[in-house]
Amino acid sequence: MELDIEHQKKVFGLVGRNISYSFSKGYFTEKFQGLGLDDYSYENFDLADISEIANVLQTPHLAGLNVTIPYKETVMAHLDKVSLKAQKVGAVNTIRITKKGNTKGFNTDVYGFKKALEPLLQPHHFRALILGTGGASKAVAFALNKLGIFYTFVSREDKPGMIDYDRINATTFDNYQIVVNCTPLGTHPNISDCPPLPYEYFTDKHIAFDLVYNPSETEFMKRAAKYGAVTKNGYEMLVFQAEKAWSIWNK
Structure with missing residues (x-):
């Protein structure tokens, strides 16, 4: 059962290094099309260093990120909050971003x-x-x-x-x-x-x-x-x- 989603422009994306091969962009782009979410998009953010995530977080309408190799551990220091489970694991692969720009890390791996x-x-x-x-x-x-x-x-x-x-x-x-x-x-x-x-x-x-x-x-x-x-x-x-x-x- 799909969630009741507020239909407005939202941007999601993947943070990693050398990620042109990635599964996520194709998967979520197809998902958005299937749900009729024409204003939703998914982008690859290929970073040379995790410090560059500060620029990514300034992306207009950004609502969520996935994180992949090699930043699942180092990204934690750049977030406002990290879930208890992700803290215990010691790695984050999902980030939720509020309308106010606050960030919280999770681990769905x-x-x-x-x-x-x-x-x-x-x-x-x-x-x-x-x-x-x-x-x-x-x-x-x-x-x-x-x-x-x-x-x-x-x-x-x-x-x-x-x-x-x-x-x-x-x-x-x-x-x-x-x-x-x-x-x-x-x-x-x-x-x-x-x-x-x-x-x-x-x-x-x-x-x-x-x-x-x-x-x-x-x-x-x-x-x-x-x-x-x-x-x-x-x-x-x-x-x-x-x-x-x-x-x-x-x-």
């Missing part, structure tokens, strides 16, 4: 990932490896915690509480049944890239979830599927988080 992963879960899925340590990985960790799934971060550097890629072996895959790629590796146009894993240890007991959605089947997914793993890309997660953002903007 948690909701999106949880909704997308749940249908795949089986009783033997109780530990997860999270590849990457950015804002998206924090949302994934928060969602996994909500689902009661233990997780460990994987980083290129050996940091406290994390493991590096060089330490991942057959025993690791015995102990961890879910692998979530939260890095941009494999994103178009660099479609041959993938996280440096020993893919031969994937089995049909594993889930390989890639937050990348372009291409629809990433190299990470292809290599995991070769050994029987259940694979999923980030498209459904994006749709869920986008719809959650839409409801936040229209509250």
